[in-house]
Amino acid sequence: MMRIDIITLFPEMCDAVLNESVIGRARKKGIVEFECHQLRDFAYDKHKRVDDTTYGGGMGMLMKAEPIALCYEHICEALGKKPHFIYMSPKGKVLTQTRIRQLALLDHIVILCGHYEGVDQRVLDEYVDEEVSIGDYVLTGGELPALVLADSVSRMVPGVLSDDLCFEDESHYSGLLEYPQYTKPFSWRGKEVPEVLMSGHHANVEKWRREQSLYETLTKRPDLLDNAALTDEDQKILSRWTQSSLTDE
Ligand SMILES: C[S@@+](CC[C@H](N)C(=O)[O-])C[C@H]1O[C@@H](n2cnc3c(N)ncnc32)[C@H](O)[C@@H]1O
Known part of the structure; x- marks a missing residue:
């Protein structure tokens, strides 16, 4: 069994995707477990602020360190260990099928979705094990990248696909692209x-x-x-x- 926790400002957006299709079925069967945490629940000032202006000036807001730290610590406490912590970021190493296969061997991953201009560097330095990018372009938030990671890693977990051997011929698994395929009619x-x-x-x-x-x-x-x-x-x-x-x- 694998468990993926997602720290996000939009848990409903993540759940909506993770409840559908192949991954949704695996989730229902308990082969993969997903927990989507609302970051605002860990912001304890009266306005439940998760962002603020950047030191040194500049446009845009940055996600504050403390709510992220509290949410990750809450997950660690509940599990009694420190799971591998990934920050989705355009500055990270670009995701590959090889890395996905390695991550699928872990029993627990926590994924942080950034927003606005990104995240206060101090919480990244303190807790994050790895920054992962889904490509050399910039999205508005980390939810789509986190879902790309959650989907691609989950489908490598034994039992998620109906036939575990079916991904061995797929593009990128062996380093080559897949051959063309055809279905009926002839x-x-x-x-x-x-x-x-x-x-x-x-x-x-x-x-x-x-x-x-x-x-x-x-x-x-x-x-x-x-x-x-x-x-x-x-x-x-x-x-x-x-x-x-x-x-x-
Ligand atoms: C607008 S982006 C921030 C970009 C940041 N200011 C920079 O230049 O590196 C907001 C959030 O979206 C996510 N994001 C955007 N593009 C991404 C990508 N290519 N891969 C992974 N995450 C990405 C990250 O979580 C990021 O914190």
Whole structure:
């Protein structure tokens, strides 16, 4: 079982997403547990303020350190341990499938969603283990990034997907992009499914899928090939394609 706590100003927004579809079903079955904490409940001044102006001037507000610290300490006390604490931030390391697989091995993660201009640096220095970004762009708040992390990590937890092996062929799992896939009908608007997929010949289907994965990766994300686990046969196929495209030029 894995548990993910999300510290946020918009717990309903997070719950709405985490109650749906595959992750919602896993949540109902108790395979993954999510707790979304309203940060305002940990702001004890009379206006329940969670933000204030920044020292040194500048436009915009910053999230205050104390409510965040109190909320994280509350989670630690309830669990009797200090779970891995992630701050979603455009300054963090960009999330990859490799990191997602590592995080899915933990039994507990706490995620902090920032807002406004971000968060007082002191609480990050004191408690946060890791800053994670979902890409080199900026969103208005950390809820969507936190949900991206919660979804991608949860689906790696055994029992969440109906067939745990189904993600092994997926894009990024082995370092390559996934091959193209087709469903019924066989002929759609004059376009037919590749013959090999109708052959029932398992080895030929596997060979075709591997070649297609290589082709997808070479044409769409050639940068991934540098770190992919490639066999000698894969290398031969790739060099045949790159040679022929050189001679075509
Ligand atoms: C407007 S952003 C703050 C950006 C911050 N002033 C900066 O320049 O780094 C507000 C919050 O959204 C979240 N956020 C925005 N973009 C993100 C991204 N690419 N990855 C993860 N979190 C992000 C963070 O939690 C951040 O605190």
